[in-house]
Amino acid sequence: MTVDGSTAGARPDAETASRPRVKICGLTRPADVDAAIDAGADAVGVVCDVPIETPREVTAERAADLIDRVPSSVTSVLVTMVTDVERVSRLAGRVDPDAIQLHGGVGVGELASLRSRLDALLFVAVDAGADEVPSHYDELADALVIDSVDESGAGGTGETHDWRTTEERAASLASPVVLAGGLTPSNVARAVAVAHPFAVDVSTGIETAAGVKDHDAVRTFVERARAASVETERP
Numbered sequence: 001m002t003v004d005g006s007t008a009g010a011r012p013d014a015e016t017a018s019r020p021r022v023k024i025c026g027l028t029r030p031a032d033v034d035a036a037i038d039a040g041a042d043a044v045g046v047v048c049d050v051p052i053e054t055p056r057e058v059t060a061e062r063a064a065d066l067i068d069r070v071p072s073s074v075t076s077v078l079v080t081m082v083t084d085v086e087r088v089s090r091l092a093g094r095v096d097p098d099a100i101q102l103h104g105g106v107g108v109g110e111l112a113s114l115r116s117r118l119d120a121l122l123f124v125a126v127d128a129g130a131d132e133v134p135s136h137y138d139e140l141a142d143a144l145v146i147d148s149v150d151e152s153g154a155g156g157t158g159e160t161h162d163w164r165t166t167e168e169r170a171a172s173l174a175s176p177v178v179l180a181g182g183l184t185p186s187n188v189a190r191a192v193a194v195a196h197p198f199a200v201d202v203s204t205g206i207e208t209a210a211g212v213k214d215h216d217a218v219r220t221f222v223e224r225a226r227a228a229s230v231e232t233e234r235p
């Protein structure tokens with residue numbers, strides 16, 4: 001899931017330019033990574049180094065193994081709540097993802113530093129309920145993940161938010177917007193129709209148990225998200 005409108009390594013045609021990209025997140029098992037890739041996901045995410053209790057957190061070693069399975073045509077994303085520049089750089093060095101998704105807030109100095117030091121895309125999570133998006137996020141991030149986060153800024157809540165508000169917010173942002181929070185195979189087409197995101201991101205809504213993906217749900221989610229056109233649904 002590059003952020004210039006193409007899938008990594010491929011030129012976008014008219015069809016791929018108008019469809020939302022799909023990120024499958026919170027992967028903890030090799031079979032689930034393979035299932036997401038086989039289903040046609042544009043990006044896959046693993047959660048590592050977060051200060052909250054979550055069954056989706058994996059060690060850096062496991063994160064590296066999972067990301068090692070991801071072909072170059074799919075964007076691998078390391079999701080973390082660490083923002084200390086040295087620590088993120090070390091983690092990125094061990095795991096070697098295409099992109100890093102930061103949750104929990106990140107200052108302008110840290111974000112600028114990460115931007116200049118890391119050879120990875122930077123996605124920053126934004127609280128869907130916050131009044132405004134910090135301007136440095138829009139200036140320095142490669143994409144903004146508008147998510148239903150908890151009080152610590154963590155994602156993976158399984159909660160939806162007001163997609164209409166997200167759509168209005170996205171219109172004022174220069175960065176591509178990734179819609180996350182409570183998406184499921186049943187609601188993703190409607191979410192795309194309302195919010196017109198660049199990409200959709202799902203974890204909880206395709207699980208049989210926390211951290212375990214339902215492969216049928218993964219396939220259905222990707223199919224329905226891909227079938228939903230951002231351009232043709234725009235009013």
Ligand SMILES: O=C(O)c1ccccc1NCC(=O)[C@H](O)[C@H](O)COP(=O)(O)O
Pocket residue numbers: 025026047050052054055056057079080081103145147153154155156157158159180181182183201202203204205
């Ligand atoms: O999944 C977690 O437990 C998690 C913990 C801390 C930071 C981020 C986390 N997950 C991020 C994601 O899985 C996605 O970006 C998104 O939040 C998925 O939301 P949902 O579909 O509601 O689970």
